[in-house]
Amino acid sequence: MNGLASKNAPEIGGYPVGTVAHTRAPAKLNLFLELKARRDDGFHEIDTVMVPIDWCDELRIRRSTEPGIRLTIDWLPSRKVVAQRLGIDDDPKRSNDLLSIPVGESNLVSRALSRFIAEFNIVGGFDCELRKSVPAGAGMGGASSDAASAIACAAKLCGIDSRHPKLMDIAASIGSDVPFFLGLGINPMSAIRATGRGECLSPVNLAEPLHVVVIYPSVSLSTGKVYAASQVPDEPIDGSEIVRSLERGDLRAITRRMINRLSEPARILAPQIDEIIESVWRTSGITCQLTGSGSACFAIVRSPVQARRLANLLQATLGRTSSAGSGAVIVGTRTTQVPTTISIQ
Numbered sequence: 449m450n451g452l453a454s455k456n457a458p459e460i461g462g463y464p465v466g467t468v469a470h471t472r473a474p475a476k477l478n479l480f481l482e483l484k485a486r487r488d489d490g491f492h493e494i495d496t497v498m499v500p501i502d503w504c505d506e507l508r509i510r511r512s513t514e515p516g517i518r519l520t521i522d523w524l525p526s527r528k529v530v531a532q533r534l535g536i537d538d539d540p541k542r543s544n545d546l547l548s549i550p551v552g553e554s555n556l557v558s559r560a561l562s563r564f565i566a567e568f569n570i571v572g573g574f575d576c577e578l579r580k581s582v583p584a585g586a587g588m589g590g591a592s593s594d595a596a597s598a599i600a601c602a603a604k605l606c607g608i609d610s611r612h613p614k615l616m617d618i619a620a621s622i623g624s625d626v627p628f629f630l631g632l633g634i635n636p637m638s639a640i641r642a643t644g645r646g647e648c649l650s651p652v653n654l655a656e657p658l659h660v661v662v663i664y665p666s667v668s669l670s671t672g673k674v675y676a677a678s679q680v681p682d683e684p685i686d687g688s689e690i691v692r693s694l695e696r697g698d699l700r701a702i703t704r705r706m707i708n709r710l711s712e713p714a715r716i717l718a719p720q721i722d723e724i725i726e727s728v729w730r731t732s733g734i735t736c737q738l739t740g741s742g743s744a745c746f747a748i749v750r751s752p753v754q755a756r757r758l759a760n761l762l763q764a765t766l767g768r769t770s771s772a773g774s775g776a777v778i779v780g781t782r783t784t785q786v787p788t789t790i791s792i793q
């Protein structure tokens with residue numbers, strides 16, 4: 449391995465120009481999300497427990513001598529298929545916000561890599577291919593996960609230790625969820641409790657993987673708008689109880705202790721969420737909860753078989769009985785053990 453040395457850049461290790469790092473960027477679910485206080489800087493002190501799930505974007509990053517970031521984006525398995533699933537028109541001229549992912553500095557991958565290049569005085573740049581599968585504005589952390597994966601891949605390509613403190617600083621500067629995704633990559637764990645703005649992380653060891661059904665009602669919600677419409681409770685609930693239940697693998701207690709304080713404002717902004725939560729309860733008697741700032745919801749089930757059955761049942765009932773169903777994407781999946789590997793090609 450030789451670095452891309454230049455007369456004034458610090459000599460750093462790393463792979464030669466042209467090397468490609470490839471990884472999968474997992475989505476996340478908030479099993480618990482409580483608002484503790486509104487801060488003077490416009491953010492909230494939160495207490496949240498998040499798990500990564502096996503619903504991932506794909507990212508390939510190539511080291512280049514060309515300064516700057518080049519980013520291409522497409523949908524998996526194709527834009528046309530994703531549009532059909534969402535029940536929308538895939539004509540790029542009538543770009544639908546559900547499918548339109550920004551390029552340039554508006555994309556968190558580009559923003560994260562620009563910060564990385566500046567922080568580590570990297571000579572050259574990166575060519576990136578982002579293949580989206582995680583819906584945007586779903587509360588599943590898609591953009592944040594892509595940004596964290598970009599930071600991790602760039603660090604590996606440039607020979608920078610994954611635990612370098614500057615990497616977490618870059619992550620926190622990109623967004624509140626990015627430290628969670630970067631933190632997942634540092635230690636193999638399966639859940640994290642995040643406090644502060646979302647940047648103070650403590651590992652949670654799940655007793656066993658959780659099987660879930662995720663329902664995305666094809667509505668994109670703005671995180672800022674949902675927070676702006678939220679209320680900090682007089683007596684916030686503490687996340688320690690659900691952490692203990694997760695570490696014991698007590699599914700009944702986990703479900704009883706699940707809460708998302710952003711659910712109420714999100715349901716006002718997107719009434720489809722109400723229909724989904726009620727439909728899951730009516731169909732299966734299982735608690736369904738909003739993830740993050742929405743609009744996606746999830747239910748924890750006991751096995752992959754039950755996940756498949758409930759997903760099929762909801763696909764049939766939701767599609768028939770409510771507007772939420774038209775174009776809802778319903779996926780049975782499970783929590784995933786990270787770090788997802790970064791393969792070097």
Ligand SMILES: C[C@](O)(CO)[C@H](O)COP(=O)(O)OP(=O)(O)OC[C@H]1O[C@@H](n2ccc(N)nc2=O)[C@H](O)[C@@H]1O
Binds near residue numbers: 492624644645675
């Ligand atoms: C809702 C969650 O996804 C739960 O994991 C996160 O708290 C939000 O993480 P995120 O999408 O990375 O959020 P950011 O991009 O940092 O912030 C978007 C907007 O959400 C609001 N925001 C975000 C995080 C936080 N702790 N308090 C807030 O009030 C702020 O208005 C902020 O301007």
Ligand SMILES: Nc1ncnc2c1ncn2[C@@H]1O[C@H](COP(=O)(O)OP(=O)(O)OP(=O)(O)O)[C@@H](O)[C@H]1O
Binds near residue numbers: 555591
């Ligand atoms: N890599 C990216 N993938 C998807 N959206 C991106 C990306 N970079 C920037 N965006 C913009 O960010 C918006 C929010 O995307 P997304 O919901 O995936 O982000 P997030 O904040 O990480 O997740 P959450 O919904 O949990 O807040 C999108 O609507 C899009 O305009």
